Amino acid sequence: MATNLRERRRRQTSREIQMAAVVVTLRCGYEHTTTEAIASEAGISTRTFFNYYNNKEAAILGETTPPDPAQADWFITSDAPIVDDIAHLLGQVLKDDQVDRNMMRKIMDVIETTPDFLPLFRKRMDDTSLVVSNLLVARFGAAFAAEAQLLAELATHAMIDALQVWAVDDNLVVDDVTTLIREKLHNVGTLLSRGGRGALR
Amino acid sequence: MATNLRERRRRQTSREIQMAAVVVTLRCGYEHTTTEAIASEAGISTRTFFNYYNNKEAAILGETTPPDPAQADWFITSDAPIVDDIAHLLGQVLKDDQVDRNMMRKIMDVIETTPDFLPLFRKRMDDTSLVVSNLLVARFGAAFAAEAQLLAELATHAMIDALQVWAVDDNLVVDDVTTLIREKLHNVGTLLSRGGRGALR
DNA sequence: CGTAAACATTGCATAGACTGCAATTATATG
DNA sequence: CATATAATTGCAGTCTATGCAATGTTTACG
Numbered sequence: 001m002a003t004n005l006r007e008r009r010r011r012q013t014s015r016e017i018q019m020a021a022v023v024v025t026l027r028c029g030y031e032h033t034t035t036e037a038i039a040s041e042a043g044i045s046t047r048t049f050f051n052y053y054n055n056k057e058a059a060i061l062g063e064t065t066p067p068d069p070a071q072a073d074w075f076i077t078s079d080a081p082i083v084d085d086i087a088h089l090l091g092q093v094l095k096d097d098q099v100d101r102n103m104m105r106k107i108m109d110v111i112e113t114t115p116d117f118l119p120l121f122r123k124r125m126d127d128t129s130l131v132v133s134n135l136l137v138a139r140f141g142a143a144f145a146a147e148a149q150l151l152a153e154l155a156t157h158a159m160i161d162a163l164q165v166w167a168v169d170d171n172l173v174v175d176d177v178t179t180l181i182r183e184k185l186h187n188v189g190t191l192l193s194r195g196g197r198g199a200l201r
Numbered sequence: 202m203a204t205n206l207r208e209r210r211r212r213q214t215s216r217e218i219q220m221a222a223v224v225v226t227l228r229c230g231y232e233h234t235t236t237e238a239i240a241s242e243a244g245i246s247t248r249t250f251f252n253y254y255n256n257k258e259a260a261i262l263g264e265t266t267p268p269d270p271a272q273a274d275w276f277i278t279s280d281a282p283i284v285d286d287i288a289h290l291l292g293q294v295l296k297d298d299q300v301d302r303n304m305m306r307k308i309m310d311v312i313e314t315t316p317d318f319l320p321l322f323r324k325r326m327d328d329t330s331l332v333v334s335n336l337l338v339a340r341f342g343a344a345f346a347a348e349a350q351l352l353a354e355l356a357t358h359a360m361i362d363a364l365q366v367w368a369v370d371d372n373l374v375v376d377d378v379t380t381l382i383r384e385k386l387h388n389v390g391t392l393l394s395r396g397g398r399g400a401l402r
Numbered sequence: 403c404g405t406a407a408a409c410a411t412t413g414c415a416t417a418g419a420c421t422g423c424a425a426t427t428a429t430a431t432g
Numbered sequence: 433c434a435t436a437t438a439a440t441t442g443c444a445g446t447c448t449a450t451g452c453a454a455t456g457t458t459t460a461c462g
Contacts, residue, residue, distance in 0.1 A: 006408095006409070006410085006459080013410095035448065035449085045411070045412050045413080046412095047450095048410080048411055050448090054449085055449075081394075083393060140392065140395075144388055147385060147388040147389050148392075149362075150362070151393065154354070154389070161347055161350075184347065184351060188355070189390060191337075191345070191348055192284060192386065194282070194341075207429065207430080207437095207439080214439095245441090247420095248440075248443090251420065252439075252441095256419075256420080
């Protein structure tokens with residue numbers, strides 16, 4: 001047999017634990033969610049729970065795979081507007097991650113009822129943000145590394161906003177997230193170069 | 202006597218505890234910093250420690266006072282570039298907070314040795330970010346509330362970057378932070394509207 | 403196959419974070 | 433000075449999280 005049996009099971013259990021964590025949190029509220037309750041809901045021991053996740057928050061938020069810089073040479077050499085390229089790159093992350101809309105919706109519900117989770121969700125994207133930042137530096141040069149980092153953070157935040165929209169709207173497909181990210185970034189850019197009052201555009 | 206004696210003492214103890222927390226963390230590393238060690242360093246009981254701060258992180262990072270929206274009408278009606286106004290607003294926050302450079306330097310040291318603190322430091326600014334976001338909505342209209350939030354987050358992140366620069370450079374005064382914030386925001390704006398490769402400008 | 407290495411699950415013991423309560427002491431106020 | 437208000441603390445108890453060692457499963461390989 002392929003050595004993947006273990007790996008597949010691990011992934012499976014990992015998702016089961018996450019689902020258990022989210023479900024219990026939505027049922028009882030985060031304050032009253034104990035690791036024991038999560039473990040019991042997932043049908044494992046609390047010790048095993050901590051073999052999969054370092055803490056409760058991590059179990060609820062799950063894991064992300066940052067983009068592979070080796071696959072992103074196009075980003076460095078592209079001549080397209082930077083906003084388009086960032087949006088495309090982050091959209092790709094979602095596709096690669098095979099994000100489950102049902103799970104994402106539940107996660108967003110948790111964030112809504114427990115706002116403390118929003119910063120944690122952002123932190124969860126830090127790896128991705130770092131990769132984006134490095135790609136920006138590779139594209140524009142090291143002189144503005146600080147700004148690259150700011151822009152990368154901004155982009156992942158825009159991605160989270162877009163995910164929130166996508167999660168609750170069954171009419172949208174994953175590719176629409178790319179468009180949403182682009183629009184948000186574009187609008188922020190417009191705001192940034194504005195002077196006085198009034199609506200955008 | 203004025204009823205402020207208690208209040209002054211409270212502030213004093215509060216700062217003493219923070220200093221103790223930071224010092225112990227820099228001495229032993231965050232992993233090995235116990236509430237007991239902090240309390241002992243500050244000359245109080247661990248129970249009192251938790252009367253002042255909800256947790257260790259909060260003790261290390263201290264508190265911030267967000268800008269008072271009632272004092273910020275000028276922001277809503279200004280015709281100056283938005284970047285300038287945000288930078289000025291955030292610079293004002295620093296002045297009002299009477300930020301101690303020595304403390305800030307130590308906090309930045311903690312962040313450097315324990316990168317997990319950067320997200321927490323950002324979270325600490327969430328109140329400020331919210332006020333900025335509301336002011337932006339008041340200035341530009343509610344249609345782009347989401348973008349206002351993104352821009353406000355970006356601005357507080359830029360502020361943190363600027364603080365890092367200020368903390369280690371005794372030649373800079375608080376007003377220089379305003380300039381730094383403006384420059385960073387301006388550069389990000391420029392990046393956002395760029396196409397292909399090459400340095401800024 | 404069958405066996406040894408690698409990995410997964412679990413229980414147990416333990417440290418540390420944090421809370422609620424009640425007692426004690428200090429400060430404010432009239 | 434007497435009384436309300438607030439600060440400090442000890443103690444008991446809950447929950448998170450980790451290390452360790454025992455036991456059970458998979459995998460790899462001769």
